[in-house]
Amino acid sequence: MRAWWAVLQATFCGVAVFIAQLTAFLYASSRNARFSPFDIFMKPIEIWKPTLRALPKNAWRVCLFVWSEIAVLCALLIIGRISYSALFDDWGVKERATPNLTQAIIDQARQNSSSGDESLGDAMNQFAGEAKSKDKSKNKTPLKPKLLTADCLIFGYTTSNKDEIDTLLLATTVKNDLKFVGMIAAAGIPESARSELAVRLPTLRQKRPFVKCRYSDKWLRPVLMCQVEFKRWGPNNRIHRPKFTTMLRDFKAK
Numbered sequence: 001m002r003a004w005w006a007v008l009q010a011t012f013c014g015v016a017v018f019i020a021q022l023t024a025f026l027y028a029s030s031r032n033a034r035f036s037p038f039d040i041f042m043k044p045i046e047i048w049k050p051t052l053r054a055l056p057k058n059a060w061r062v063c064l065f066v067w068s069e070i071a072v073l074c075a076l077l078i079i080g081r082i083s084y085s086a087l088f089d090d091w092g093v094k095e096r097a098t099p100n101l102t103q104a105i106i107d108q109a110r111q112n113s114s115s116g117d118e119s120l121g122d123a124m125n126q127f128a129g130e131a132k133s134k135d136k137s138k139n140k141t142p143l144k145p146k147l148l149t150a151d152c153l154i155f156g157y158t159t160s161n162k163d164e165i166d167t168l169l170l171a172t173t174v175k176n177d178l179k180f181v182g183m184i185a186a187a188g189i190p191e192s193a194r195s196e197l198a199v200r201l202p203t204l205r206q207k208r209p210f211v212k213c214r215y216s217d218k219w220l221r222p223v224l225m226c227q228v229e230f231k232r233w234g235p236n237n238r239i240h241r242p243k244f245t246t247m248l249r250d251f252k253a254k
Contacts, residue, residue: 002081009079013071020065024051027058096249097151097225104178105153105222105251108211147229150239151248152181154224155210157201158217165198170228171211174237180213182239184228189244196247200224223250 021040028047029035039047051058156169165186172181186194204220225248230239 002079006075006079006081009075010072013068013075016068017065017072020061020068021047023061024048024065027051027054027061097153097227097251100176101151101153101173101178101225102251104173104176108178109222112208112210147231147243148233148239149227149229149245150181150242151225151227153178153211153222154220154226155180155222156213156215156217156219157186158183158215165194165201168197168226169213169215169217170226170239170242172239178211179237180211181237182230182242183215184242184244193244193247197224225250 021044025035025037025040025047028039028050031050035043035047051061055062150172152170152172154168155171158166158169160166167183167185168189169180170182170184171178173179174181186197189197201218201220201224204223206219206221209219210222227245227248228239228242229245230242232240234240
């Protein structure tokens with residue numbers, strides 16, 4: 001509710017700011033013909049000078065502008081609760097992960113929830129709406145496949161001495177169970193995806209690992225998905241030399 005209130009207040013007051021700016025332009029242009037409509041944006045200070053010289057006659061216009069600006073700042077900085085991370089969402093462009101991986105994550109969330117981990121129980125509710133997502137198209141008859149692909153959940157990460165992202169911990173379905181399958185170095189991820197991860201990873205932290213893993217560092221809520229390529233399955237169900245391909249669509253409760 002706070003987020004909705006903040007957005008609505010910022011929107012309406014932003015319109016009021018523009019109205020005040022427009023009336024200041026109309027007043028300035030009635031006094032001097034050299035002003036053009038582009039000056040509303042190109043010369044915002046110049047178009048306010050005639051209004052300020054006519055104070056207190058035009059005080060209402062100044063009050064409208066000042067109080068509307070203050071209301072916008074209050075909405076953004078004080079009321080808050082706006083999810084700025086939504087700016088980094090895929091907006092329907094990224095592909096979805098395969099349904100079997102989705103179902104495995106839901107099953108794992110139920111199992112973690114039954115063991116008393118409330119934060120992971122919340123994750124189950126987040127994923128429940130995605131269980132019926134369609135599988136993405138695949139080439140079923142490759143002539144000469146060289147690399148295997150896997151849709152993976154990013155459930156944790158490690159950092160370097162400079163507190164930068166070092167590796168991502170990956171999990172995918174192994175015999176219908178969600179298992180830790182390997183790590184991928186952040187250095188092999190494209191700059192655009194690495195920048196997105198650097199912003200989003202700290203916002204998804206949780207105290208316990210969603211998937212059992214012998215590593216101990218920073219754990220994430222089961223939200224981020226990616227696709228990797230690898231040469232073969234190694235011992236202990238580990239993917240051999242995984243290579244980052246692309247980020248997949250996040251899973252969210254509908």
